Amino acid sequence: MHTRSLGTTGPQVSALGLGCMGMSALYGDADRAESIATLHAALEAGVTLLDTGDFYGMGHNEMLIGEALRAAPPARREQALISVKFGALRDPDGNWSGYDGRPAAVKNFAAYSLQRLGVDHIDVYRIARLDPDVPIEETVGAIAELVEKGHVRHIGLSEVGEETIRRAAATAPISDLQIEYSLITRGIEDRILPTTRELGIAITAYGVLSRGLISGHFHRDRQLAPNDFRAHSPRFQGENLQRNLDLVDALRKIAEQKGATVAQIAIAWVLSRGEDIVPLIGARTRERLAESLGALDVTLDEADLAAIEQAVPADAVAGERYPAAQMAHLDSER
Numbered sequence: 001m002h003t004r005s006l007g008t009t010g011p012q013v014s015a016l017g018l019g020c021m022g023m024s025a026l027y028g029d030a031d032r033a034e035s036i037a038t039l040h041a042a043l044e045a046g047v048t049l050l051d052t053g054d055f056y057g058m059g060h061n062e063m064l065i066g067e068a069l070r071a072a073p074p075a076r077r078e079q080a081l082i083s084v085k086f087g088a089l090r091d092p093d094g095n096w097s098g099y100d101g102r103p104a105a106v107k108n109f110a111a112y113s114l115q116r117l118g119v120d121h122i123d124v125y126r127i128a129r130l131d132p133d134v135p136i137e138e139t140v141g142a143i144a145e146l147v148e149k150g151h152v153r154h155i156g157l158s159e160v161g162e163e164t165i166r167r168a169a170a171t172a173p174i175s176d177l178q179i180e181y182s183l184i185t186r187g188i189e190d191r192i193l194p195t196t197r198e199l200g201i202a203i204t205a206y207g208v209l210s211r212g213l214i215s216g217h218f219h220r221d222r223q224l225a226p227n228d229f230r231a232h233s234p235r236f237q238g239e240n241l242q243r244n245l246d247l248v249d250a251l252r253k254i255a256e257q258k259g260a261t262v263a264q265i266a267i268a269w270v271l272s273r274g275e276d277i278v279p280l281i282g283a284r285t286r287e288r289l290a291e292s293l294g295a296l297d298v299t300l301d302e303a304d305l306a307a308i309e310q311a312v313p314a315d316a317v318a319g320e321r322y323p324a325a326q327m328a329h330l331d332s333e334r
């Protein structure tokens, strides 16, 4: 497995990380045994970075990872680097009710995560969204105290913009910014990516397949459960969905010429954007994992990149990446 560095201060991690969210939440039901088998297969293949959030299934995702790690051979367990997001507030019905980045809350969230994961430290810890009521210096400062005490190793950021990145980096060393980046989600290229590069901060990219939309497996007539994020995502609705799937058809022609799948081309494209970018793969079955890891063997030369750019121009997507209420929480979109 190739490795990449999480910024100038973070650890070396596998070039592809495994994002575990879909194993517990947001994309409809997942199969628990298959999720654990997928985690084991990822570790076996050399994946070291596992990404989760304490709010993914209200603790379910962390407990799942903890269970998988306990059942893994010691060498595999020890290679795992766990990245945890915190701060999102839920209610028992699963509703979202804001973010909490107060220092006391940060330490409380961390204490519970360590228990659920069954580990003695968290490798990268980050607030999922900026809490507008708490200066980022206070939130990052609280994580820095957790680093001093050995409960956390590195500090990350998620979905924040240039100014917040600079303020955070002036407070403590930041390993990586987790943010959406894909062939059809290019928003970070203008200001955010130059800022992280200037400051030696890596990108852990999520939504590399735009939540399955550009995976090549998504069909127009797919029925989505009401609690599936995609049932409410602007990109998956009506005419937008049709236009976006037309882009996938254009990409499929390139994939076929390369002897690769659409998902592999989409992942390889993100990998090609720079050594400082680590795509998080949202696979929750061994089959999808194997497909995603195959992207590491796809080399895109200048002609391939030009053909991809022509098939899927930077601004071609139809629809915002989140519903309006969730867009409002994105410091990265200000």
Ligand SMILES: NC(=O)c1ccc[n+]([C@@H]2O[C@H](COP(=O)([O-])OP(=O)(O)OC[C@H]3O[C@@H](n4cnc5c(N)ncnc54)[C@H](OP(=O)(O)O)[C@@H]3O)[C@@H](O)[C@H]2O)c1
Residues within 6 Å of the ligand: 018, 019, 020, 021, 022, 027, 051, 052, 053, 085, 128, 158, 159, 178, 179, 205, 206, 207, 208, 209, 210, 211, 212, 213, 215, 217, 263, 280, 281, 282, 283, 284, 285, 288, 289, 291, 292
């Ligand atoms: N910081 C943040 O704000 C934030 C937000 C979202 C996610 N994340 C993190 O990033 C991770 C990845 O995000 P994501 O799940 O949205 O990524 P994604 O890779 O864009 O989407 C995953 C979806 O793609 C589908 N898919 C189709 N082919 C696939 C293949 N070969 N490999 C993997 N998935 C395939 C999956 O399918 P099926 O439906 O068939 O399973 C799943 O529904 C998450 O697990 C989470 O850890 C962070």
